[in-house]
Amino acid sequence: MKTRTIVMVGLLALMATLVLPATGAGALTTYDVEVGKFLTSAPAESMRFFPGTIDVHKGDTLHFTTESFHTATLLPVGQGVVDWYDANATPGTSQPYGLIQPDTEDTPNTYKFGNLAIFPTSSTCGGSGQPACSYDGTTVVNSGVSVLFDGPMDWSVTVDAAPGSSFWVVCLIHSANMRMKVNVVANTAPASDPAALDTANAQALAQDTASAAALNAKYSAKQTWHTKGAHRVWDAWAGVDNRHVALYGMYPRTLHIAKGDTVQWHFDSLTFEDHTVTFPSDKAVKIANVFDPACDPDGDTGPLPDGPPDTMDPPFCTDPTQLEIHFSPNFVPKLGNGTVTGQRDLESSGVRGANSSELGGDANYNLKFGAASSGTGFKYICMIHTFMRGRVVVR
Ligand SMILES: [Cu+2]
Known part of the structure; x- marks a missing residue:
């Protein structure tokens, strides 16, 4: 609630x-x-x-x-x-x-x-x-x-x-x-x-x-694709992990593609981290920053629903063991229909990577670009690490 x-x-x-x-x-x-x-x-x-x-x-x-x-x-x-x-x-x-x-x-x-x-x-x-x-x-x-x-x-x-x-x-x-x-x-x-x-x-x-320096250089330089019909499918990575290192970047940071192409983000290198790919970046930041405290008097198995916080300020619940801090409902799941149609179109991979086989797993995330962008491109972020930013310029 x-x-x-x-x-x-x-x-x-x-x-x-x-x-x-x-x-x-x-x-x-x-x-x-x-x-x-x-x-x-x-x-x-x-x-x-x-x-x-x-x-x-x-x-x-x-x-x-x-x-x-x-x-x-x-x-x-x-x-x-x-x-x-x-x-x-x-x-x-x-x-x-x-x-x-x-x-x-x-x-x-x-x-x-x-x-x-x-x-x-x-x-x-x-x-x-x-x-x-x-x-x-x-x-x-x-x-x-x-x-x-x-x-x-x-x-x-x-x-x-x-x-x-x-x-x-x-x-x-x-x-x-x-x-x-x-x-x-x-x-x-x-x-x-x-x-x-x-x-x-x-x-x-x-x-x-x-x-880390070698891995960052290698993935920053990636410009690879395969063809599918009349269009290209471009490779991208939302973070990359190796044995002891996690890279916090979108790779490559900028892609220049044609209208009708698809970008395929890979999550299968991730052994420590989870990330999301979420467009557009301003909507993604808002979702990432919203948390919702509630008090649940009888736990998830009890008949009573979550109630509003007892107080407007921390600790929110008179009995702190009742506290539940909810994510935005748009934080964890996949969002959108898989095609970017404009600057305001909310599309998200959902949480994927190392930890989330019960969530999105480490499967690829494919997003088709059905509209041309401005010169600066369609901007996206990871909602878990909001400083991870990338853009896709579509002509
Ligand atoms: Cu840790």
Whole structure:
């Protein structure tokens, strides 16, 4: 049920109201872990945890930071990362840690953020000025997506799992491919040397910086097509991922085509990211920025529908567990009829890529251009990363 709309900035104060300051306690060693890292050589990000593997002692603390859009989510000891992700965190499903979940009360389904994915497991530990959270190896401990609400991630967790155990840390946004292995070694064994980790991190970053530049150059230069009848079908890519890097660009950024041609966007390289191709860019920005808080007193399976927010401002619901943050109904699904007929024609691939087999999958998106454009062309963006822009000039 749609009641009112807000823009994302309205949510910034939400988590601030739930976070209480406290003082921290000491630990043996605190290891810094950066989650993802923007690269300088291309519009790109390294999708690693830095470091990717670490040996710690029981009682050591992991301090996670990122400037980007990730979670640091510690899985229970003994859980395989792919198996856990498939069973618990598949976007587009109602699994507990799914980032984007159907609101099954609505027909057709609308989508909302998964609260267990985007909010921290505890609002009273882990954050800046708070004591570190404790991870004992039995249950998930999640940072949440603090950048949505509270600024860049600055989150600490003390490893209290038994020596001899190992576990994975994953990002709930960027698939099971974005992961870190933590080994809790015996107290008598050496843990990782922070200086050696710094050296390995620098090497990984240099490797990703070079590979991002090469990938960006390669896809920027692509001008390929095949013919179909009297017309051409042009190749394009909404972002490109390789083993450790995600490129945030539309490739090629500009295509010059003839009226009646088709552009085919490929999503099958994506192993971390999801994107959309949405025309026209101004309408797409509006869809991307609309979020819709509601309060659902009895959950999706109860007989009562979603209700309007209890308050005009965060936290919106008197009982915060009732909060549902809905996406615009135009955000997730494919829109339009597959042919661009003019500057105001809304056409969208819907969410496709690495994470979204329950959503749009990684299938190609074909869009035919049935009308000539202005000289600047038909402009489009990705609604997930609204800075990713491209245009198609049709003569
Ligand atoms: Cu991520």
